[in-house]
Amino acid sequence: MPDKLYQVIYKLVIALNCKVLRNKEEIMKIENLSSKIVYSDKTFTKRVVFNEDKVLNFILNMMPGQALPPHTHESSDLVLHILSGNGEVTVDGINQTVSEGDVLYLKGEEVFSMKNTGDKNMSAFVIITPNPSAIYSKEV
Template sequence: MAGVIATEQTNLAAVSLLSEARFTKRICFSNPQVLVFVLTFAPGQELPKHRHPGSTLVVHVTGGSGVVVADGRETPVAAGDILLVEGEEEFAVRNTGSEALVLLASLSPNPSDPRYAQPVG
């Protein structure tokens, strides 16, 4: 949109780091209202089951394909999909495709546990 001025800006390609060793997580923005981060998975990599108590997770699949498991239900996902996961739902991700799976995710409100805002890989 013309005329919109961002107070913070990040380039998605610049923070999407692919590692053959394990999935990566890079923090884009963090304030009390929201935590925005990018998860990047090589083929076969996965994010173990976990929850986000007290927060809502929104995930936009920006590249690749895989499977999201929410409360035991497997859902195939591909670039362009957007998911809403409530904080009490158990959540996991697995790259089942042949290219990098890239997820742009946000947690709102930002969890009080500082571990959620730590980079991985």
């Protein structure tokens, strides 16, 4: 029975364009980020990678001049890795320049905003834990 269930789950995950590996009764999810790096002339984009009980993970994409407005993450911590481009992050009123390769850690209660101040597209890999309310997992 477990093998049959695994086959059904495997087919479902493949249909959803994810890969799975079976390891000691656990299933590991693998997602390719290249499909999540999508830009829009109108606004920044947000593409969810994983939306689980304990963690929310997504990619933020901004064209030059686009910005993420000030907000908090409830009581959830945030790790942000700049994948490409550069810009400015503001945390509780303090501005910091960020560029490709930078990794930031923020507490959920801190007021956070980000803007692409460069002349190239900017993408950031974001991890929020624990997963806050459902509004944070909506794609833009």
